[in-house]
Amino acid sequence: AQSVAQPEDQVNVAEGNPLTVKCTYSVSGNPYLFWYVQYPNRGLQFLLKYITGDNLVKGSYGFEAEFNKSQTSFHLKKPSALVSDSALYFCAVRPLRNTGFQKLVFGTGTRLLVSP
């Protein structure tokens, strides 16, 4: 069964500094990987995905993520953090299979706090 680990409950960074939110996954075969962001009392918003191809994926709001197959990681990054980036971030994985329903499995979330 697939699983996702987000080892940090919270990440603190100063505005203007680079940020990294970590994600590692376990899945049989090749993965589809996603990052979502959630603001208070709102639903999840899609940021970016890795399906195949280039290991560096660029997404919304200046975020990017690097897929590392050997380390089974998909860390979310941004070169310069904004206070408005403060939110809850979820990593999710689904196995790449053509038969049957494959559910999306979410990590437990990492709260990002960007200080002014």
Added chain:
Amino acid sequence: DGGITQSPKYLFRKEGQNVTLSCEQNLNHDAMYWYRQDPGQGLRLIYYSQIVNDFQKGDIAEGYSVSREKKESFPLTVTSAQKNPTAFYLCASSIRRDSNQPQHFGDGTRLSIL
């Protein structure tokens, strides 16, 4: 503007009462999902539907029921059998069940016990 609408935003349930959470989408998506979100636990799948008039149990279906009579609508009923219903409930949809496209989410319903 296409999207997913969940209502109500806040809901209170009395002991022994069934309550229904509404989810409507105008994205023309085939697949729809219900998730439960509890603090520190991420999202857990309650039910999903890949096509009209068909739905399947997810990981935590006990105490919940759904219907999918229309493509646009996927209501969730929290029954009195669900002993710990206090949570944030999220509805989502995607183009197809096996698509590599992301799921789109509504803004949730927060359910509390009176």
